């Protein structure tokens with residue numbers, strides 16, 4: 001009983017811990033309850049149409065009506081379409097071949113090609129099955145009168161689905177590279193948040209501050225070992241991906257290592273900021289967790305990014321993990337080069353600058 | 369810095385408060401070079417706070433100070449390489465060995481030929497046999513010794529030692545003071561906070577701080593003389609019964625038991641002497657003695673409490 005009372009008194013003193021105890025379950029509820037949707041809809045789609053006919057228009061219309069597709073762009077060339085998929089701007093490209101309607105009318109069963117970015121099978125599978133069933137029925141309304149004989153099976157057109165990057169739809173291919181970002185976030189944020197608070201809590205900070213070494217140097221000195229730790233973790237995951245999970249590594253690993261520095265730095269910046277805010281190690285861990293939770297849930301790691309409501313996507317866009325996941329998957333699965341990943345580097349860089357400036361601003365040179 | 373003449377520490381009207389609690393009030397003080405300066409005062413009187421301000425760990429709210437010729441507020445970066453600060457709480461790494469701790473501190477100060485310096489200091493401080501032991505597993509006294517070694521490593525000009533001998537056995541304390549004396553002989557200044565009266569008496573000069581106020585400064589003799597206290601010692605049997613009786617006598621301000629002896633003090637020497645002689649009895653031995661620091665400090669503390 002004495003201990004129960006003591007715990008409550010201590011809990012009341014430690015405001016931040018108390019706030020976290022309320023805040024974390026609340027956040028979990030919001031995130032799991034509202035943000036997560038494993039049936040993503042309105043996926044961005046590009047259309048490359050060489051045949052502007054009633055039929056092709058009704059197919060596009062039907063796709064949009066299914067709720068799974070949202071046509072965001074009409075492109076003119078294969079190359080343009082390929083770039084959109086590589087950069088991850090669209091999830092699908094619908095390719096309507098030349099003379100589609102003529103062949104259709106002649107009963108030649110023309111092919112309708114849907115290219116899907118299948119890096120995340122969970123994001124595309126429902127849309128793809130919707131597409132398959134829709135092509136069977138879509139033209140029923142248009143094929144009337146003299147054309148009604150075309151309505152009989154087999155279907156008047158063939159739908160060909162071409163899944164790129166992860167043709168077999170193996171979930172590990174998507175998860176394992178993503179894991180890299182998750183592991184880095186978790187360990188780096190927690191470790192750096194702890195590193196400084198530990199010095200403070202154990203009283204060794206007092207000693208460090210009394211030496212001629214500049215506080216900024218102390219901080220940098222504390223960070224560098226963990227950057228190295230981060231890289232070791234990365235190498236470990238890449239090796240595991242290659243030899244344990246047989247993930248095809250399409251891209252340039254060196255590029256990945258270089259770009260990762262930005263991500264590692266962004267996470268360290270967060271950890272550092274936490275370590276200047278937290279008064280003890282428990283608080284530091286809680287803050288790290290508070291950051292980790294949305295990172296893992298809203299970044300597109302656990303659940304398809306495009307399945308989340310717009311507000312959750314906006315939060316996700318702020319998080320470095322979101323962009324890093326796109327980069328890692330881009331490089332490893334799609335073989336992206338520097339050009340394709342640049343759009344995802346800016347947000348991380350901005351995040352890094354903001355996190356570091358808060359960290360430095362909050363950083364106390366003295367004990368008061 | 370003009371060697372030899374300017375004081376090692378000179379502060380003026382230094383003030384520091386936490387929240388609305390003023391912890392150090394307009395403190396002005398000078399410590400000469402090569403001096404061993406004792407810093408005394410009850411718990412929470414602001415000793416640690418004052419020392420932290422000297423080495424740039426805390427910013428004073430107001431007032432100014434010069435330490436080794438540099439401004440303590442704006443030039444603390446120039447002060448730090450020349451001071452050895454030993455904090456009240458053990459602040460080395462418990463999960464590093466003695467040698468690793470010293471190596472680390474050596475690198476932090478960028479001392480030349482650091483391996484050799486570390487070996488020398490370990491030899492000198494008698495730490496060699498613990499070299500590979502984790503600092504956390506040392507006994508309290510040896511931790512203190514390690515802490516002292518780590519702040520001597522870079523050969524500072526000024527030592528700021530915050531209760532360096534708390535919880536240390538008498539032999540180790542004597543060793544410690546021998547070290548401090550030999551350091552002072554080399555011209556190194558030491559500011560040492562302590563709660564021990566015998567240590568206070570070993571200092572060249574001392575200051576007594578109470579609730580942020582500087583109540584007395586000077587040599588031990590100056591401090592006792594300026595207190596104006598007269599002290600009598602009474603010895604005999606059943607002293608504790610007598611104690612209450614004596615306390616009630618006119619002129620008696622303070623009764624401090626020392627085993628079978630009572631030290632009775634008062635500012636009014638005549639009145640005190642009359643009162644004590646009036647109750648004189650063959651069972652007790654009454655004797656006038658020189659006032660010690662302990663009596664002075666307890667009396668100062670009592671006066672503070674009254675006001």
Ligand SMILES: Nc1ncnc2c1ncn2[C@@H]1O[C@H](COP(=O)(O)OP(=O)(O)OP(=O)(O)O)[C@@H](O)[C@H]1O
Pocket residue numbers: 368386391409410411412413414415416417418456
């Ligand atoms: N960081 C702080 N925040 C708030 N109050 C503080 C802080 N540091 C010290 N104090 C207060 O300042 C007063 C003086 O503390 P300080 O540690 O300087 O005393 P001290 O003379 O060293 O005591 P002791 O002999 O017990 O070591 C105390 O009342 C303490 O509660």
Ligand SMILES: [Mg+2]
Pocket residue numbers: 415416417456530
């Ligand atoms: Mg203290």
